[in-house]
Amino acid sequence: MENLKSVVSENGLVFPDYNNSNLSVFSDIVNGKGKTANKDNTVFMVVDGMGYNLIKNLLVDMSGSALSKAQISKVSTVFPSSTITVLTSIETGLTPSMHGLVGWNVYSRDIGSVIMPYRESLTLSTSMRLSHAGIDIKGMFPEPKLFIKAAKNQGLALLLEKGVRMPYQGTEWKEESYTMQSDMLIKLRDIVKEEKHGVVYVYYSVIDSLEHAYGPHSDVVRNGLALLFTELEKVALPAIQKHGYNLVITADHGQTRFKETKINSRSTIMNYLTGPPWGDKRCIFFNVASGKEDDAEKYISKRYGDDFILIKSESAIASGVFGSKRAAESIRYRFGTHIMIAKGNAALKYEYVKEDLKPGKKTSGTHSGLSKDEMEVPLIVY
Numbered sequence: 001m002e003n004l005k006s007v008v009s010e011n012g013l014v015f016p017d018y019n020n021s022n023l024s025v026f027s028d029i030v031n032g033k034g035k036t037a038n039k040d041n042t043v044f045m046v047v048d049g050m051g052y053n054l055i056k057n058l059l060v061d062m063s064g065s066a067l068s069k070a071q072i073s074k075v076s077t078v079f080p081s082s083t084i085t086v087l088t089s090i091e092t093g094l095t096p097s098m099h100g101l102v103g104w105n106v107y108s109r110d111i112g113s114v115i116m117p118y119r120e121s122l123t124l125s126t127s128m129r130l131s132h133a134g135i136d137i138k139g140m141f142p143e144p145k146l147f148i149k150a151a152k153n154q155g156l157a158l159l160l161e162k163g164v165r166m167p168y169q170g171t172e173w174k175e176e177s178y179t180m181q182s183d184m185l186i187k188l189r190d191i192v193k194e195e196k197h198g199v200v201y202v203y204y205s206v207i208d209s210l211e212h213a214y215g216p217h218s219d220v221v222r223n224g225l226a227l228l229f230t231e232l233e234k235v236a237l238p239a240i241q242k243h244g245y246n247l248v249i250t251a252d253h254g255q256t257r258f259k260e261t262k263i264n265s266r267s268t269i270m271n272y273l274t275g276p277p278w279g280d281k282r283c284i285f286f287n288v289a290s291g292k293e294d295d296a297e298k299y300i301s302k303r304y305g306d307d308f309i310l311i312k313s314e315s316a317i318a319s320g321v322f323g324s325k326r327a328a329e330s331i332r333y334r335f336g337t338h339i340m341i342a343k344g345n346a347a348l349k350y351e352y353v354k355e356d357l358k359p360g361k362k363t364s365g366t367h368s369g370l371s372k373d374e375m376e377v378p379l380i381v382y
Contacts, residue, residue: 004319007309011343013370017076018323022046022250022377023089025075029199029248030093030150041154041245043192043200046090048083049208049367050225051216051254052376058225066233071381079321080283081253081375082368083208084118090252091144095323099142100331102322103279103368105352107287109333111135114278114352123278123352147201148172154198157191159184161205173197181206181228185235192236192243200245204228208255215364216255216373237382247382255365256373258282258347261307269303272296281349282342282369285313285335293337300340307346313339321370342369 008015018024029042052074062068078089078096080103088094088101096102105123108115111130114123117140120130130137150156151172161184162177174197178184184204191200207224214220240247260281263269270276272295277286288296300310313335317327327335340348347366367374 004309004311004316004321007311008321008341008370011309012372013341013343014076014372014375015370016079016321016323016375018078018095018320021076021078022086022252022379023078023093023095025248025250025379026090027093027146030146030154039244039246041192041195041198041200041243043188043202043240043245043247045202045204045247045249046087047207047225047228047249047251048203048205049211049216049253049255049365050251050378051373052378053254053373054207054216054221054225055378055380057217057222058229061222061226062229065229066237066382067229067380071379073379074376075250075379077251077253077375077377078323079370079375080280080368081370082280082283083252086252087203088141089323091147092142093146094142097317097322097324097327097335098331100328100334101140102285102334103283105278105280106140107278107285107334107336108137108140111137114276117141123276150199150201155196157197157200159188159191159200159202161203164203164205181231185231189236189239192239192245195243211255211365212363213365215257217257218364241382247380249378249380249382251377253367254373254375254377255367256345256369256371257364258342258345258366260347260349261304262349262351264351269300272299276352277350278336279339280368281347281366282374284308284340284348284350286338286340287336288338296338300338304340304348307343308340308348309343311339311341313337342371345371 005015078086082103084101084104085096088099104116105114106117116123156173158175160177162179176187178187210221210224272292274287274289277284279285316339318325
């Protein structure tokens with residue numbers, strides 16, 4: 001299957017547009033150009049999980065608000081539509097084919113295992129921190145060039161939820177943490193009052209958590225978004241506008257409901273693979289064992305073909321779905337030999353550890369795929 005773009009369209013999915021994306025928007029802000037650069041200073045807020053469809057629905061509830069008067073358009077996110085992948089692109093200016101962080105679970109050739117880079121842990125033993133074993137994975141993360149450039153040229157402040165750990169620490173920028181929405185907005189107000197930072201980067205994860213728990217179209221999510229924008233416009237927006245800042249709000253991805261199939265080390269598909277797959281449940285990367293390529297493709301197409309697009313990773317990269325049509329040589333192996341991309345609401349979860357085999361907390365929403373709900377995010381400019 002060579003023409004991924006056509007197959008994506010035929011299945012009602014959305015191919016990413018890197019020239020009109022959350023990545024290109026932040027790059028334009030840092031480089032002082034584009035439709036969001038009509039002022040020298042910008043607050044750039046990423047609301048995790050806030051798909052374009054959610055904002056369209058929210059506008060019905062917030063007629064007459066500042067949101068209803070803002071410039072609202074639709075942009076693409078990058079692929080896979082996974083938080084670690086998208087934020088790494090925004091912070092570094094690199095597309096996924098160039099940074100290789102293709103999901104929460106990533107294969108590390110140096111360690112010889114699937115790991116969770118942002119948690120610095122082995123996926124196969126999530127209680128074990130790699131640093132405790134003397135393993136340093138900082139080299140997996142590319143230099144945050146857009147952050148560094150913003151800090152040097154405009155002054156950069158980061159406002160992050162407490163517990164959110166950046167993979168790189170910068171002495172070049174100011175970094176503050178918050179506990180809840182209320183102190184986030186107060187701290188944001190106070191940062192812009194200082195007028196010391198030309199770019200203020202804010203990350204807010206609560207909406208994504210609510211979607212995972214209750215579903216992306218639940219009343220809980222709709223209410224959470226309404227509260228965020230109502231309080232933002234009351235507490236922080238007046239100071240943002242008074243002190244000469246643009247307020248630009250976007251998201252890393254949206255979410256969709258899903259129907260999950262589980263596999264583990266005993267599943268038939270594993271007879272064809274060299275080890276566990278990685279990525280996320282709607283975009284799965286894996287290595288097919290040498291000499292088993294034809295049999296693997298036949299089996300996977302027959303067993304999972306109704307729910308997943310199966311494509312060789314080389315063809316996927318060349319299609320431009322990951323941005324650049326060539327992967328950086330040092331991280332090419334992280335794309336494996338083959339990729340499965342979900343159709344409809346399908347999801348495939350590999351059970352890495354014993355905890356995965358136990359009944360757990362039900363998850364109602366997910367992401368990392370190419371559906372419209374996952375890939376289309378809003379661009380809101382006040």
